[in-house]
Amino acid sequence: MTVTGKTTMVTGGTGTLGRLVVERLxxxxxxxxxxxRHAPPPYAIDLRKGGAxxxxxxxxxxxxxxxxxxxRGGDEEAARHLIEAARAAEVRHLVYISIVGVDQVQFGYYxxxxxxxxxxxxxxxxxxVLRTTQFHDLVLQVLSAFAKxxxxxxxxxxxxxxxxxxxxxxxxxxxAAGEPAGRVPDMGGPEVRTFADLARAYLRASGRRRPLLKVPLAGRTYRSFRAGGHLAPERNVGVGTFEDFLAGRFPPAESR
Known part of the structure; x- marks a missing residue:
């Protein structure tokens, strides 16, 4: 992957994904x-506000x-501002990261x-446009909150x-290094896992002890999640497992 001679802008370039994209580029x-919003001037801009x-x-x-x-909201407004400015600046290629199931799961953010x-x-x-399944980082964030x-x-x-x-x-x-490609094939993680299984993996890695309480869910949003609309089992192209990710976040038990 070579982008020598090109100038690339990464929005959200200080976030979980954006900073990794910046490093690769x-x-x-x-x-x-x-x-x-957290970048140094002149790139400290809130896309939701647009403007000068x-x-x-x-x-x-x-x-x-x-x-x-x-x-929490504002993505559509931010995209409108970005697109308008990109047209004015004669940007050639806009690459967007989306989520598997945005057209199937009944959830506001999707x-x-x-x-x-x-x-x-x-x-x-x-x-x-690239759609992917959820990041390990998000799963860890949710499980860490539940483990409190x-x-x-x-x-x-x-x-x-x-x-x-x-x-x-x-x-x-x-x-980003290539030509505009439209909607590209989805990226899914290497394994489809139950939430309980992911929770047990987190507890093992973190050294915490918590009994698991199975909670039944209801409503249209959870029905669409339970139906698997957010999964891409036929596109399990990811390599790193949740355990691999956790190993990088938690030291071995003997060193704690």
Missing amino acids: RAGGGEVRVLS GLVEALTGADTVVHCASNP RSKLAVERLIEESGLGWS LPVMPVPVGLVDQPIDSGEVAVRLAEL
Whole structure:
């Protein structure tokens, strides 16, 4: 993967995925700009607000990798501002990271990600969209929160297919280095696992002891998750397992 001579902007470039994409792109050569609310000037921009400075920040960029996202809302507004500025700055290629199942799972954040996909497809820009399953990082965040309770709740019938964010970053960097490809094949983690199984793996790695409490779920959102709309078992191209990820986060028991 070589991007020598190209200028690439990464939105959300200080986040979990974005910083890994930045690292991969910089390793390949070329200029990489990081746009984030937490980036140094002149790239400290909140996409949800848009406004002065965004076109200037994008001017001269060949490609934008759009990793900025907020489950609490604002993604569609941010995408509109980014697309408008990208057109004005004559950006050639917009790469977007989305989620497997945004067109199947009845969940507000997923609907927003799907809406952004459609905005990009209709933008008139060259574009590539990659959907992946959930990151190991998110699963760890959820399990860590659940483990703060005396009894660890696990949703009944819920499965997941987590993937390593570093592997996703590699693929996004490849897409950024290439030509606009439209909707590319999904990326899924190497294994489909029950949530209870993932919880037990987390407890083993962290050295915590918590009884698991199976919690039945109801509602349209959980029915769509239980139906597996967020999975891509036929695209289990990820290599790193959840245990591999945990091994990098927790020291061996004998060194604790």
